[in-house]
Amino acid sequence: MAATGEFDIIREYFAAAPAAEGVVLGIGDDCALLQPPAGALLATSVDTLVAGRHFPEQADAAKVASRALRVNLSDLAAMGAEPLWFTLALTLPSADRKWLQGFSRGLLETAREYGIALVGGDTTAGPLSITIQVTGHTTKPLRRDGARAGDxxxxxxxxxxxxxxxxxxxxxxxxxxxxxxxxxxxxxxxxxxxxxxxxxxxxxxxxxxxxxxxxxxxxxxxxxxxxxxxxxxxxxxxxxxxxxxxxxxxxxxxxxxxxxxxxxxxxxxxxxxxxxxxxxxxxxxxxxxxxxxxxxxxxxxxxxxxxxxxxxxxxx
Ligand SMILES: Nc1ncnc2c1ncn2[C@@H]1O[C@H](COP(=O)(O)OP(=O)(O)O)[C@@H](O)[C@H]1O
Ligand SMILES: Cc1ncc(C[n+]2csc(CCOP(=O)(O)OP(=O)(O)O)c2C)c(N)n1
Ligand SMILES: [Mg+2]
Structure with a gap:
């Protein structure tokens, strides 16, 4: 049986994300409410993965989910930031239960592995694409503009x-x-x-x-x-x-x-x-x-x- 609608999908596959540090209010309201660590800079970045462009159309859902989160975590690493929270904007051609089960498993397992918490998102119908926005914290950012001749x-x-x-x-x-x-x-x-x-x-x-x-x-x-x-x-x-x-x-x-x-x-x-x-x-x-x-x-x-x-x- 296919999950019926947008809100069933959210409840069944994503809303059970575990509680995490700094999350005053997670999935379910108009915004998430987040408490940044005292004195830290927040680092934020977003990357979209489009089926056929970033991964094969028929790719395994759990693998695609893991890759989508990993490539976003890579931007936090490149900025010298520690992972805190992420949001997920998911566009799906259909509410395929088996695909969604694999996707949420791959996503939440990867999130646990790297200590980052899903705090919100958006679910729409359309050609398969996955957008993840990550937020991390840093006191020593690794910028692109600090290199000098001789390095x-x-x-x-x-x-x-x-x-x-x-x-x-x-x-x-x-x-x-x-x-x-x-x-x-x-x-x-x-x-x-x-x-x-x-x-x-x-x-x-x-x-x-x-x-x-x-x-x-x-x-x-x-x-x-x-x-x-x-x-x-x-x-x-x-x-x-x-x-x-x-x-x-x-x-x-x-x-x-x-x-x-x-x-x-x-x-x-x-x-x-x-x-x-x-x-x-x-x-x-x-x-x-x-x-x-x-x-x-x-x-x-x-x-x-x-x-x-x-x-x-x-x-x-
Ligand atoms: N549509 C956009 N609107 C605003 N900023 C953007 C947009 N697309 C890319 N950027 C910004 O341009 C810079 C380079 O983007 P990109 O090459 O995608 O970086 P990365 O390889 O780290 O994902 C980043 O700072 C990114 O936030
Ligand atoms: C099906 C498929 N074809 C080709 C590629 C190769 N490819 C697609 S996008 C890309 C560059 C990285 O993606 P981009 O959206 O530019 O990420 P960003 O630099 O913003 O992190 C590469 C190497 C791929 N990953 N998957
Ligand atoms: Mg990018």
């Missing part, structure tokens, strides 16, 4: 897995069950770098999460900070899964493919030894230099300037 540029972990996995996730390429599972894990369960962001917050001058592609996203730091970046593409940590799936193209995917949600961050020269002491798993991939002309990313392969056709995903 070293780091990435938090291996790149290229999610974009190499996309053809498998889209079922455009058939592989054995184990490889299919690894591909789906890379795509649907990116790890928001919240632990790393806590460790690097005292040292990083700027940070961004890699959603569109490393070279494109680092470009945002360059423009915000008024610097150029020199990136040694040969130094990028390429994910083993990307190598297995994409062979020779894996390094290009690591540089320009999105969807991995690792962090890219910068550290002043004087703080590099302290950063290295953290043994955080981050890899130095280049450095920042004065922007003689326009702030931009300059990529190098085998010591020579390298300009890929696309530096990252573009919607339009």
């Amino acid at each position: 070293s540029v780091y990435v938090s972990g291996p790149l290229g897995a999610a974009s190499a996995a996309l053809p498998l996730v889209l079922r455009k390429r058939k592989v054995d069950a184990e490889l299919q599972q690894a591909a789906e894990a890379a795509f649907y369960w990116p790890e928001p770098q919240l632990t790393l962001c806590r460790a690097i917050a005292p040292l990083a001058t700027a940070a961004i999460d890699i959603s569109d592609g490393l070279l494109a996203d680092l470009g945002h730091i360059c423009r915000a900070s008024g610097v150029c970046a020199e990136v040694d593409v040969d130094a990028l940590p390429v994910a083993a899964l990307a190598r297995e799936l994409a062979g020779e193209s894996a390094r290009e995917l690591a540089a320009t493919g999105g969807d991995d949600y690792q962090l890219c961050f910068c550290v002043a020269e004087a703080d590099v030894p302290a950063l290295e002491q953290l043994h955080s798993g981050a890899t130095c991939i280049g450095r920042l230099v004065d922007a003689a002309g326009e702030p931009q990313v300059m990529a190098y392969r085998r010591g020579r300037r390298w300009s890929p056709q696309q530096t990252g995903y573009q919607h339009f």
Whole structure:
């Protein structure tokens, strides 16, 4: 039996979200009432995931829910913020009970894992899309505009897995069950770098999460900070899964493919030894230099300037 209407869906699948810190009033009224931690800045961000654009139309509901929350948590990590609350705007083609059960399970399990509470949302009929707005708190924000010439540029972990996995996730390429599972894990369960962001917050001058592609996203730091970046593409940590799936193209995917949600961050020269002491798993991939002309990313392969056709995903 299908759930009947908008309010049944909310009550049955979302209203049972557990009580959480700072939630004076949660789901059910015109607004949620929230009490921010004393003295903290609130960090807020919203991202939409559209079926066919951000995930396959026929994707498993629990996996899509988890990915939708994880990519939003990634923005909190990139800002140096701790998760507090989120809202969910869900547009559904139909009130499919099985889909909704999977979706709410995946969403609420992920929310519990990362300590973030669902406090409200909106439910409408239409083409499948998922919008999540997250709020966190921080006393040491990691902005995009704090990087300076001379800083070293780091990435938090291996790149290229999610974009190499996309053809498998889209079922455009058939592989054995184990490889299919690894591909789906890379795509649907990116790890928001919240632990790393806590460790690097005292040292990083700027940070961004890699959603569109490393070279494109680092470009945002360059423009915000008024610097150029020199990136040694040969130094990028390429994910083993990307190598297995994409062979020779894996390094290009690591540089320009999105969807991995690792962090890219910068550290002043004087703080590099302290950063290295953290043994955080981050890899130095280049450095920042004065922007003689326009702030931009300059990529190098085998010591020579390298300009890929696309530096990252573009919607339009
Ligand atoms: N439609 C919009 N209205 C207002 N601000 C927007 C809109 N779309 C994007 N932004 C803002 O532009 C900046 C870049 O957006 P985006 O590339 O989506 O960031 P991210 O990769 O962190 O999700 C962010 O500060 C975001 O809040
Ligand atoms: C079905 C499908 N096709 C293609 C992609 C690749 N892709 C779509 S959007 C995107 C970039 C990230 O999405 P965006 O909406 O730009 O997120 P934001 O930068 O705002 O966090 C990528 C790599 C995908 N994830 N799923
Ligand atoms: Mg966005």
